[in-house]
Amino acid sequence: MNKQVDFSTDVKVAAILGAGTIGASWTALFLAAGLEVDVYDPSDNAEAFVRDYVEHAWPSLERLGLTANGAMDRVQFFRTPEEAVVRAQFVQESVPERIDIKHELYARIEPHLRADAIVASSASGLLVKEMQDGWKNPGRFILGHPFNPPHLIPLVELLGNDKTDSDVLAKAEQFYAACAKVTIRVNREVPGHVxxxxxxxxxxxxxxxxxxxxxxxxxxxxxxxxxxxxxxxxxxxxxxxxxxxxxxxxxxxxxxxxxxxxxxxxxxxxxxxxxxxxxxxxxxxxxxxxxRSFDDLAAERDRKIVEASRAMSASEGFSVEDAVKKERLVTAR
Structure with a gap:
């Protein structure tokens, strides 16, 4: 069993906007990292779906040593996005990839965000410059694109531009590293990122x-x-x-x-x-x-990802905790 990891971060409250498969996976990871998580999704079934997803994801997160300070019950559900973002220092947006939906959401939440909050979109097909049109001030909005499922695959692609505040990408890197993610910076925007x-x-x-x-x-x-x-x-x-x-x-x-x-x-x-x-x-x-059923195949995928990650950590001679500390040092430079 991997050593349990103490993931500390300045962020204490994260918000999830859009609680489909990607949003639910982010919720599981953020809860495992010891955060409080405030979730919004318009679906009547969102709370049941997310709680079930987190429950099924938790054993994998435990085997990866990511749950030392985590708790599955530090999650709240809200009927409006405005309520969900009020406390959040970091917002992970994963609503459907339609520019009209995203623009409407951004217009609703912008007046209610903390001044220091960072908003990262999970979008895979839309461009940051397109999504920025939904903001009056897009300075704290970036791309934070994961690979599915986010709670198991470490990669996050980060992208800002000349409208992005100078400190935001570095702070996002530090936040994601504290959640056991591996980040890359996309230096020039192209469809599909890297x-x-x-x-x-x-x-x-x-x-x-x-x-x-x-x-x-x-x-x-x-x-x-x-x-x-x-x-x-x-x-x-x-x-x-x-x-x-x-x-x-x-x-x-x-x-x-x-x-x-x-x-x-x-x-x-x-x-x-x-x-x-x-x-x-x-x-x-x-x-x-x-x-074989979808659930059986997905469980096989997740099990193999977990065991591969554990084996690679062991073969490298250091734990997941060491890897995260190394990532923090890199992003802090």
Missing amino acids: ANRLQAALWREAIHLVVEGVASVEDVDKAVYAGPGLRWSVMGPHMLFNLGSGGHGLGVFCERFGPSFHRWWDDLGDPRLTPEVIEKLLTGVQAQENG
Whole structure:
């Protein structure tokens, strides 16, 4: 069992706006980090859904050593977003990705925010400059895009711009680090940010291989998780190819394998999600499911993520606590 972690942070109260799957996952993580969490969602079923989600997520958070100061009952639910943000020092917004919905929400909450509150959007498809149009003063609004599920996958992509107050990104980095997150800064805004674009590039070629009959859906998935996916879970592609040089450096690797990569890149596909392609993928995924339920498959995913995270922490010779302390030092510089 991992050592329990004492995650301290200047933020004591966080708000969640939008309590679907992403918002509920954020709620679980923030509660585990010892925060009080105020939640708003217009659904009549929101409270029951979030409490059930947190209850099911908690054992995984415990196994990761993230619940030392946490408590599942430090959560309140509100009928309006205005009420939910009044106390919050950090607001994680995860409402549906429609710009009109977000703009309406921002207009409602802006007069009720604390002066020092930071508002981070989980948006994956919208641009910060588009969302900023919903604010009178967007200085304390940023992108804080997670990877699903946020309570298990450490990555958060952060993005501000010239309208963002100078201290906000650094404070957000420190807050997320205190919640056991790993942050990157997106320096130039592009659709999909960083990780989603990498994911989209891989999936495009995975679809192409299926459509062209090179391999089945199941075998393409196997090729990812049993091959490069295992390496990618511990290092990124640049460092891995650097190591692939046999100690001679990335420059030598590029010289050796550049022609091969150029040939592969020239032959990559550009499929579209037409009804025929979707049907082909759906048939393949259903064969992979082999009668297993959504809940069973999601539980398998979460269990494997937890055990992989624990194994990596152990192999690196330090605990999750050490990793968070290291991240704090980096972001404080």
